[in-house]
Amino acid sequence: MSRIIVALILLLAVASCGGGYKSPPRNLDNACSIIKQRPEYLKAFRATERRWGVPVHVQMATIYHESRFDGDARTPHNYLLGVIPMGRQSSAYGYSQALDGTWDDYRRDTGRRRAKRDRIKDAADFMGWYMNKSREKNGIALYDARNQYLAYHEGHSGYARGSYRAKSWLMRVASKVESRSLMYQAQLATCRKFR
Numbered sequence: 001m002s003r004i005i006v007a008l009i010l011l012l013a014v015a016s017c018g019g020g021y022k023s024p025p026r027n028l029d030n031a032c033s034i035i036k037q038r039p040e041y042l043k044a045f046r047a048t049e050r051r052w053g054v055p056v057h058v059q060m061a062t063i064y065h066e067s068r069f070d071g072d073a074r075t076p077h078n079y080l081l082g083v084i085p086m087g088r089q090s091s092a093y094g095y096s097q098a099l100d101g102t103w104d105d106y107r108r109d110t111g112r113r114r115a116k117r118d119r120i121k122d123a124a125d126f127m128g129w130y131m132n133k134s135r136e137k138n139g140i141a142l143y144d145a146r147n148q149y150l151a152y153h154e155g156h157s158g159y160a161r162g163s164y165r166a167k168s169w170l171m172r173v174a175s176k177v178e179s180r181s182l183m184y185q186a187q188l189a190t191c192r193k194f195r
Contacts, residue, residue, distance in 0.1 A: 032191035052128025061181035095123035145181035
């Protein structure tokens with residue numbers, strides 16, 4: 001009996017250690033706090049900015065609205081009759097909420113076969129790749145967080161057709177992405193770690 005109690009106490013102690021390296025940082029409204037808590041994020045965002053030209057604040061605002069910086073983020077389940085789980089709403093997963101097919105295109109295009117959606121450096125690189133495709137196909141500037149987000153959400157051809165115009169909720173979210181991007185940009189300009 002005492003072995004079971006010791007095992008349960010040990011299990012509770014391990015479980016209370018937290019959500020692991022993919023758990024979101026605290027205070028997501030402060031860019032300086034985010035990069036102070038997760039220096040690997042800044043390293044990943046800077047690498048993406050160097051490789052693809054997408055500003056750090058645009059990457060951060062997009063990740064915030066896609067996953068709230070949760071590496072294990074997934075879409076909700078669909079339910080039959082309101083109670084029987086019938087799979088997820090889409091295959092979106094990880095920091096960038098990339099869909100299976102788009103993630104496969106990214107890995108094929110970039111040669112990054114081992115890239116994972118739940119690793120921040122791979123998710124940020126994916127975002128840089130995707131946003132560059134949006135610039136090439138739709139002429140969206142890399143610093144234009146609002147339109148980059150609309151293309152990110154709707155896909156390149158959906159954006160070109162203007163499918164987002166019929167989705168007032170998406171237009172509101174894209175405006176929030178733009179506002180958060182500007183907020184993060186102003187905050188990052190004051191961070192010692194960012195300079």
